[in-house]
Amino acid sequence: MPELPEVETTRRGIAPWLETRRIRTLLVRERRLRWPIPAGMERHFAGNVVTQVRRRGKYLLLQTRTGTALLHLGMSGNLRVLPAVTAPGKHAHYDIVLENGECVRFTDPRRFGSLLWTDEDPARHPLLAELGPEPLEPEFDGEHLWRRARGRRVAIKAFIMNAAIVVGVGNIYASESLFRAGLNPRRAAGRISRSDMERLARSIREVLEDAVACGGTTLRDFRDGHGEPGYFTAELRVYDRAGLPCPECGTPIRHLVQGQRSTYFCPRCQR
Template identity: 55%
Template sequence: MPELPEVETTRRGLEPHVVGRRIREVVVREPRLRWPVPRDLGRKLRGEPVLAIRRRGKYLLFDYPKGHLLVHLGMSGQLTVVPADRPARAHDHVELKLEGTESLRLNDPRRFGAMLWIAGPAERHVLLRNLGVEPFDDAFTGAAMHALARGRRVAVKHFIMNANVVTGVGNIYASEALFRAGIHPLRPAGRISLERWNLLAEAIRATLTRALEAGGSTLRNYVSASGEPGKFQDVTSVYAREGEPCRVCKRPIRAIRQGQRATYYCAGCQT
């Protein structure tokens, strides 16, 4: 699933092509996404300019004068800018034709993505209002996380992946941040000291920053707005490196299952 780095990379790639341009036409080839694409989406967007593109967690918000278009990439979604005369591919479910010669297309083979219209304040929408703090906001600090974790027995990896606590820290980035901070992924969140939470908050920011510089991660079919795959998966310290030597202590990287996800860590470096 595209996480914060992939969604933010997409936003940055779309911005120069989309912001300030009007929508000429909306083509919905398959409305049956995670939630149905609104039947009147074309009527609402036609002729309207895109004022801005924002990100909240894993969601993109396209701001228009009369509302907001909320987009989620789901498990397999891609949002790319292509020449408007390029033939549609399989799974090009929604197309926003921009003024000029380009189109914005949502391709989503598994159809777990979403494209919804929000007429009121976006932050009050049911999908957004309970999201946690953004990792790059000033409010995201070790002290804040330490306070939220007080008394919690849940494993710290699950805790930092909870979107109601902090947004956008997906599986690959949680494993990498915990390694960077030297914290074992099974350690209860409520049994981590303030000092170590400070380290972890900085590690999360540093990991996400490095991922953004690499254009995100392409584990299956993610590509940026220009169609380029991410490269962070090529430089991970622990993720998908089971049995390989730790880059720090040379002990073999271990893998365990937490819930339905694989967790990678170094038993020598993480306690």
Template identity: 60%
Template sequence: MPELPEVETTRRGVAPFLSEQIIRGLVLRESRLRWPVDPGLDRRLGGARVTAVNRRAKYLLVETDRGCLLWHLGMSGSLRIITDGRAPEKHDHVDLVLENGHCLRFNDPRRFGFLLWTEAPLAEHPRLAALGPEPLSEDFSAERLYARSRGRRAPVKSFIMDSATVVGVGNIYASEALFLAGIHPRRPAGRIALARYRQLAARIKQVLAAAIEQGGTTLRDFRDSDGMPGYFSQSLNVYDRAGEPCPQCAAAIRRAVIAQRATYFCPRCQR
């Protein structure tokens, strides 16, 4: 599933092509996505000007002078800018067509992505209102993690993957940040001291910033706006490396399941 770095990579790829462009309309080839696409969306979008392309958590926000499209890539979705008029492929379900002849094309084999339209303030949208801070923003801090974790018995890995705690720390990035911070993923969130949360917050920022810089993690389905895979998987320390030597101490990396998610850690380095 595309995570925050993959969505941010996509945003950076498509934003220069969309910003300040006039939308001609929407071509909908398949409306049966995670939620049915509004049949009146073509009419709402025709003639609108794109004012900004932003991101909140894993939502791509195509903001216009009339309202905003919230685009979610789901499990297997990808967005690409089409400039040569090429014919759509099998799973190309939606085209956002611009007046200059280019289009933003949405491909989603599993059809678990979606796009929603809103004219209300984004902060009030039900998909966004309860989200925690962005991990690379000043609003995200060790002090916030520490205060929110008091009394929590849930494993720290589940705690930092909760979007109400902080957005965008997906399964891969949680495993990597906990490894770099030396914290065992099963340790109860409420039993971690502020000093260790300072280390964890710094490592979360480090891992996500590096993943964005390198174009996201190469996953089975992810492609960026140019159709190319991300390359951060080349830098993974523990994720999907069960049985391989820890890069710090050479102990065998272990795999466990926490909250139904595969988790990887070093039994020596993480306490």
């Protein structure tokens, strides 16, 4: 479900409800997420105060007075701000309950999401330490992509979906970025010119910024922190549009599979 724009949208939705607030308790109903929630997780939350809600790639970081909770939404997860006494749905795996009873609830049918804790600098956590730059920050640019692509034969689509190269680009926005940059998703990363990499970096940035401005993309079930869908779905130019005319040239959009993931592109506009 969530790529960078959806995670950022979620962050913006829940941050005002959590920052500076004291947690009454963490209520866990299902510990079997991607990594089982450790038995002692609750004690990190009870009575603690959230100082900041940040994002690194597709991870949400709840910074507290004593450490940092690392949340991941996986494929199908979402976080919702809810009033006190809201009956949990089938896959409501944990609630972060505030002192007044309001809660932020994690729901995730597929259980690919996670909830981890670190007492140390979260940037040093093994899951975050090796991540590439944030695509909306200045250190991400065409030169970075070009440099990291030297000698690499992977398809450019897989390359930009690799979080060690750049974070936040998932399956939807990879196709969309490559369309905007006019690059064929099958091209070897190492064979793309410096100037095309500049274009690609700009495209990635623009697509993600536009999607954040729209509150993300809702294909099936993405909801922000308050249950609202994202409106970038209407702006998608190629994703999930196989056979439909390319918005630039009218050629039917093609579908192909790369690394078990669907790719969509215009065979005429993308070389």
